[in-house]
Amino acid sequence: MKFIVSIVLMALLSVAACLYFPWWTIAIVAFIVASLIPQSPGKSFLAGFIALLLLWGSLSWYISNNNNHLLAHKVSMIILKTDSPYLLIMSTALIGALVAGFAALSGSYLRRK
């Protein structure tokens, strides 16, 4: 239950924070949530990782799908040197996941005795 709540909180609070603050506030959100909801370091990491993997993955997919992937085709060629909107979406999701995962891990160590 804690695990699910952590994931949902991290995702929702990240969306809210990013409306007003820079992208890396996702790290602060994951850190705070993980420090307030104690779990094992492994579970905390996974909660942050999954929260942002799902959030950034679904947000970028949603935007790109509404755009008929027009821009993702172009930008994937510039950034990834390969024409693949889905690879760009997965890269986006993975970046969010890694940052939030490690931030959540740090949060859990803060509370751990």
Added chain:
Amino acid sequence: MKILPLIISAAVTTGLVVTLNTKLLLPAPLGKLLSPQHGIWQNAENATADFKMDLSFPQLDGAVDVYLDDRLVPHVFAEEENDVYFVQGYLHAKFRLWQMELQTHAAAGRASEIIGNKALAHDREFRRLGMGYAAEISLKEMENDPATKASCDAYTAGVNAWISSLTESQLPIEYKLIGYTPEPWSNLKTALFLKYMSYDLAAHDDDIEMTNAKSYFSPVDFDLLYPSKQDSLDPIIPKGTVYPAPKVIVQAPATADSVYLQNKGLLVVMQEEKPDKENGSNNWVAAGSKTKSGSPILCNDPHLGLNLPSLWFEMQLSTPTFNAYGATFPGAPSVIIGFNDSCAWGVTNGGRDVRDYYEIKFKDDSRTEYWFDSSWKKTEFRIETIKVKDSANYVDTVAYTVFGPVMYDKSFSGNRVVNNKYYAVRWKAHDPSKELLAFNMLNHAKNYSDYLAAVTNMHTPGQNFAFAAKNGDIAMRTQGDWPAKWKGQGDFIMPGTDSSYMWQGMIPQDENPFQYNPERGFVSSANQKPADTSYPYYLGRDYPPYRGFIINRKLSAMNGITPKDMMAMQASNYDVFAEMARPIFLKNVNEAALDAGEKKYLEILKTWDLNNELNATGPTVFSVLWESFESSVFDDDFKKAPAVIQHPFESSLLDGILRDSSYKFLDNIETPQKETLADDVTTAFKSAAAKLKTVEVEGRLPWAAYKATRVNHLTKLEPFSRLNLPVGGGTHCINATKENHGPSWRMIVSLTAQTEAYGVYPGGQSGNPGSRFYDNFIDQWAAGKYYALWMMKKGEENDNRIKWKMSFSKS
């Protein structure tokens, strides 16, 4: 608390964030770029995006309604004239901000601020040419005229209203990818943008190359290689026109022959950045006597570099004082090429030489004093501080003389050896100019006299202004403020030690060649020489004659013209240059010396219908053959010439061999025997065939594949560009589409009671590569098709072409 694991994982997290937020380790800040709420995803415009907006601004005097049609063309209806410019600025910025800032940064010599060291040579070049200096002078002139100042102030306020509302997520994608943010707009930036156009259109010169050519070749050879007369010239103002005696009498200095025209001093100068010589265009008007409707039809297609986002943005501007439709410049107020309820206008480039160089004699290396008219004169210095991204500032101290800035000296020569001389540039664009007033007045023009009063404000860049009105008037004016030159003045670098070589005056406005309702029933221009030798002022030698020739031939023969005929004409791929040159090849090639493979290409050339159609192979064969022919004629003569030298124009070689089949340069000076035209043609054919074989193996024998027309994004990023477009045409065709250059806006306006207008440009209204409006006109343009241009009227708000409404009100 577990200290060690906490420290480690916190360090990893911080490291990740820093890495993903900067370019320290990655080529781009990937976290920032890919954050769905901040980065590039925010530029992925919804395919059903809604552009409806309700906005209010204290700067407005009244209400402004904007109706965006299905092509995203804004039809702007304002209650107060200046409000229309505010909204124009706002919309330009909303759809094209990045290009506006990039172009004005480039104009000001500030590109290094954005892209770093690699732009430093460009920035120094532009600053030494005095672009900023010229823009400041221009700004003063703009702000002296109340109407121009009011329109610019409103325009600037509109751009800034958009910029100040921008959030990180709304930044154009290029800012995100390159990593910077926009600065506020200003009237100076509008002036800089206009100077950028002057650079593009009125900064071409061959003075350094010509000086070397003059020094290297004998006077007889020089005249053969660089004749000022073109046999196929059909000037803008027809031959036989009688001009009054000139009011400005210019006198060549007494020393002109000895120290200038016959001077043999060679220069070694770095190849400078040069605007495209082919920045040309077509415009013509058929009078009512030649059209089916009985009303004039005006056509214009300015040829410029083809870029995305496009230089042009299509708009209708409607106020109680005027109602105009056409192509606008993101960066400046008003409609630039277009029509209103009474008349239509279009431009081609005047192309006269208004950029000359003078050799300056400084007292010493400090450059504080220079010798002028028998005394030492004080230099003025302009200190140019160039900010360079990721580097220290670069400070360039530019010396200003009575002629203008010293552009070339030993400190600015690029990476080549240069002599120790100083060359100042005299450029007409340094003088005050009122081009915005000209366009403002054209937007309001009701008749020929309004047009005349408007265009005479256009000083630089000089343009050939075509005009047609609903009352049936048509006109063409080769408009500009042109220096009155003596024969040969400014063709080469001139002595700068006294005033005798300076420009002695400007050609009076009433002596600019023009035509008003000519008997032949049409006017036209295509950058050819404006007048024949009966015009009393020197016009220089560098003009392309062929497009003008074919346009006039076609128009002379046409009657009962419809807009559809004009569309076909603008898209005409007929190559009149090949029509003149091919018979020489076919007559002189020694067929017996060709093998079967080579004969195949000869057969293609023979059977070609002279149209540069996209799938034709004839144009490729002809194009490669002509290049090889130029090599076989001239390579030996230029082998020992300086690296920076003018090569003869195509028309000079063609005229040369048409006039004289034993043209002097046909002989290869490196062989004992004397080569003939047949020898050169056959040699050229064999080397062309070898090259064509490779081209054919690569599958590029069809013309469009060989030419590979593309529309580049301004960063040249390929995914944002459109490559290998299926387009025919070429340099000498009316459809002058080359590799990356061609008709940047095609417009046809039939001035019937209810105006019938068509237009298209190779781009799209949105500058955002993530929008479906980014490049949606390109295929239509490539196919030679048009959109109907809709001059919307009040009361048509519910027309089904209107997709979105934006309301602006006073707050």
